[in-house]
Amino acid sequence: MTSVLESPAPVTVRAPAKVNLELFVGPLRDDGFHALSTVYQAVGLHDDVTAALADDWGCSVRGRDADKVPTDESNLALRAALALSEHTGGQEPVHLSIHKEIPVAGGMAGGSADAAAALVACDALWGTALPREELEEIAAGIGSDVPFLLHGGTAVGSGRGEVVTAVLAKGTYHWVVVPSAASGLSTPLVYSAFDQRTAGTRLDDPHPSAALMSALRAGDPSALAPVLDNDLQADAIALQPGIGEVIEAAMGFGALAAIVSGSGPTVAILTESAEGAIDVAVALTASGVADDVLRATGPVQGAHVLPTVRTS
Ligand SMILES: C[C@@](CO)(OP(=O)(O)O)[C@H](O)COP(=O)(O)OP(=O)(O)OC[C@H]1O[C@@H](n2ccc(N)nc2=O)[C@H](O)[C@@H]1O
């Protein structure tokens, strides 16, 4: 056991939320997951995870939706820390303090962000200094979105979303995010609605669309808006019609586009500028369509260590 004197200082890592600019769902694979082609964008809503050496493994959660997050070993951040410890032959226990800003169970991958943050934080705290590819491998074992949250920016996810390839993207995009927290939507429920709807049709292997890639290269939100696409959107709306109402209202208030993020229920609304985002956000709240409305810009960087605050 490390003595107090030589104990490394706690490490805090910040990780972003994601929106899926495009989500194409392919055939069901033998492992029970659908093949995916998605284009992720990391956006500026963040969770912070602080890893500190402790007598026992554990985690605590505060901030937005904290009461909806487990603190036992089903917590994705704790699972990630334990997986890294096992991979490196066993490490000293840590306590993870999670501060959440990312809406829980919204399709913005907050749990995956916490897992990515925990991997980077523990790797620094323990001094394991794992090569990036190994960290990504452990990340993929925790969840399909975790490698992207390590990576950040804008990237294609293939396989079941865990194989991440950067894309050339210019510009900054201004999003309004409507989480719809009261929902009972879950990822398995939405995929199973997709399965029922598409039963009997042949699903092709999914690929990124050339139109989306070209809009991202141009860095033009007006060009991006018409090519945003999500194969799970119809199923999310069928399960929770309020999502469709948010999309329709946002378009009426001058948004460039509005789309379900991942399996929902969060609606990601693309606007032309920072001012445009404020206008749409205010209109959504003032009209009573949504009482919980956030704003975020993207792309932003993936999980990264925050500088230690000097206290003296
Ligand atoms: C939809 C996406 C889009 O980025 O994100 P979220 O909306 O959850 O953030 C992802 O595909 C979330 O992938 P992942 O994190 O692996 O989903 P999990 O919660 O582990 O999957 C729960 C269940 O959903 C189904 N599932 C999930 C992913 C996939 N590619 N095919 C599936 O069929 C499977 O039945 C799986 O057992």
Ligand SMILES: Nc1ncnc2c1ncn2[C@@H]1O[C@H](COP(=O)(O)OP(=O)(O)O)[C@@H](O)[C@H]1O
């Ligand atoms: N650290 C975590 N933060 C958020 N949710 C977590 C975490 N660990 C486990 N979970 C569980 O994962 C589920 C999915 O949460 P989340 O990752 O926020 O959403 P989504 O998968 O829709 O993007 C939650 O219902 C929650 O119980």
